Amino acid sequence: MTSSTRPYVRRPWIARAVGDRLAPRFRPALVRRLSVPGRVTGRWRTTPVAVLDHGGASYLVAAFGVTDWALDLRASGRGRLTRADGRASFEIIATEVPVTERGPVLAAYRTSFGSAPGVAGAFRALPDPADHPTFRITP
Structure with missing residues (x-):
């Protein structure tokens, strides 16, 4: 699947330009930096994320x-x-959460982070749970 055909919503410019810089200052307990080795080059890439704690587990959700x-x-x-x-x-x-099990996690994510810039709109544009990769994370 190429980047032009995969389900994706570009984050609003305000979230990219301002939110990525200010959110860590105003909500440091919420924002984390996720570093992941690139799937092609292996070079580590970093992006801001919000970790969801739900049902005794921690999750990363690709809201966009x-x-x-x-x-x-x-x-x-x-x-x-x-x-x-x-x-x-x-x-x-x-560990990626199967699509059939994502519903409660995505609902909790929308409740916790739906007011962040662009999140509610991304879920309206991409209502299918399959369009939101969701990962259970463990140390």
């Missing part, structure tokens, strides 16, 4: 669809999460 970080995490099954302030970092193992 099949993103590069989700494809990289799907390919490698591992990554590194760093606190927004950089004080703590730990390795993770990521």
Whole structure:
């Protein structure tokens, strides 16, 4: 699947330009930096993410669809999460949640993070749970 055919919603410019810089300052407990080895080059790539704690487990949800970080995490099954302030970092193992089990996790994600710029719109544009790679993460 090429980037032009995969289900993906481009994040609003305000989220990319401002939110990625300000969210860690105002909500440091919420924002993490996810580093994942690239699926083609193996070069580590980093992006801001929100970790969802739900039902005693932790999850990463690709709210904007099949993103590069989700494809990289799907390919490698591992990554590194760093606190927004950089004080703590730990390795993770990521297991993709089957599409049939994503419903409750996606509902919890929308409740917790639906007010973040673009998230509600992304779920309206991509209502199918298959369009939102979801990973259960463990240290």
